[in-house]
Amino acid sequence: MKVNRIRTRSVECRGVPAVKLAVTLIAGMLWGCSVVTPWSMEPPPPHSAYAEAQEGPQKWIGKRLPDLISALGQPTSIEPLQETTGDLVIYSRPGFPHYVFETGPNGRIVTAAADN
């Protein structure tokens, strides 16, 4: 078994426009995303909100995700979970406390952890 030999095959003429189209689409979408939202997240909420959260992320258990976002701003990332239909919500802004929340299927926070 030769695993070090990756072979590509000849490209038919009809495939060339497709590649161009794909590249154009990708470039256009990247440009569009960059224009609509610059390469920076929205400004985080004032430190006072985080100061309140210094009591610990546990206080958010049972609360709704929109309430969390209202207080702490847009998370660094949100990943929908296939297993539970909840979300894995991560805050990891430099200079701010790092929190990881998980919501349940009803949209309420079920676990909260400070990731220091």
Added chain:
Amino acid sequence: MSFFRLSVRTRRKRPLGVTMLGAFVALTTTLLYLASPLMAQSFSSSPAPGMTGGASSGSLTFWTDPKTGEVFTRPGRGRVPLVINTGASASAQRAVEQQLDEQKAKTAKLAQQLAQQQQQTAAVSKQVQEEAPAWQDYLASYKNKVSIGTQVWFGYSIFSHPGWGPQYLTQQIWPGPGNDGYNDFFLHRAYLNFFFFPTEDWTVRVTPNIYTAQGSTANQAFGGNAGIPNTNVGNLGYRVKYAYLQYNTPFKNLGINAIKTDKIIIGVQPQPITAWEEDLYGYRFVNLTTWNMSEASTYPGISIQGPITFGPENLQYIDYNVGVFDNASFHAFEGTNTKEVQGRVSIYPFGARWRFQGLGITSYYAFGYGNNTPDQAQLPTFFKGPNSEIERLAEIVHYSGENWGIAFEYDWGRNAWSPGNQFSGSGPAAVFGLTPNGNVVPPASALAQAAYANLADALLNNGRSYQQGFNFFGHYHIPQTRYTLFGWLEQWNPNTQVKNDPFDYQRVVLGIAYQWNEYLRFAIDTQNTLFYHSQYNMPVSYAKQFNWVAPPKFTGSSIPDVVTRDTHMFMLNAEFVF
């Protein structure tokens, strides 16, 4: 008084008239007493001058001058008393007084009842004002106990070089070699997630799935001697993806803190590895995970699962999911008299504060059988193919941080990869028992394709095939942006028993995702299937070692060009979850 004076004076020469007037006044007074207690009460309480005894005496006393016959209301010289009996006897007076007393009592009681009623009315009014309307209470309760969500995956694909091979996403198909530039918009998933939380102990989930179906309209054989009619002709494909009852607190009362959140699930549910690995990867809306390319993500059965936590911080050190399931997946009839066992154990040696955090080592194993009825499974055939035992194993080492994750996965399987899996995206017509279009595929090529299809069946469906795979996948979130780079690299050997197996391939997925908000993500990616062996002709003598059967009219000594061409495609993906 003047009234009496005037009236009496006008009748001073008619004593009988005066007598009649007195009788009239007496009678009227009595009637007033009887008919109008309130007036009687007023009359009694403030008797008019000239009356003696008032209501209690029952008579009126005037004074008269016997010489002139005049009647006066006051005594005077030469006047004598003139007593006029009013006719009210003592017993009648007592009766009137009793009635008055009774009426007073009734009035007092009514007043008391009125006061009470006013108090009650005020209380009820206050209660009504304070109470929420019934529909509000119902909705509030409904809102907390029911959840409805959706998950939609939509994509646009463009194949610069379509070939035959496994699909990249669920139900994604393409027409195969010779169709460069093929492109399509495609709805890969549309879930409606219904959850019901009657109590904190129980959760019910139902997820219907409307899917694209394209299939035979013929009746189907079921087992060795039975058949079933096809009832799906003309219908939309509708199936239940998930429908289960989840017992959230089976161990709550044991007093063991380590397993207090573990649960038991009964019904059509995710099997232990696929959904978990999709969450570890994070980009299932872009591409399938490896075992999910040959194994459904959902099976009917029963499982026990959950984390095991220790220490003062309740860190997760173990996460497990073990269950017994049908051999048939959620979109097939169960045909066997056996069942499949699957289990996954994830160990976090340093403890995890949140799902997947830090270093983890995960093992997955499944043992089951092909979905065939017992009467066929027991046939003494040498190559039992799909009737065989099926095993799947995965060993995954993974590390997850806040902004990045990486994993290496080794897979091993036995009879776990069929021609249907190999060509789930697109395959030679002959693999599916069809004849290619003679105008597109010349007869000679069609015959070669038939030989190739038989080779796929011989190598991948012979009851003694072993699979092996290596995967490397992960993601990296670009700081201070909404962009995340991700990728999946895979090498897959469908049958390690075959030398230079022409079906060996590598899968390369690279892309970048953009998080629009908490509900919406986009991705741009390229996905490729690379059949990396050099092209060659497989000798018939070697193929026959795997019970290869020559198609009719095939007389060659080798099967030509057994390595199929690669597939390259670009994809735009969108995920909406609410």
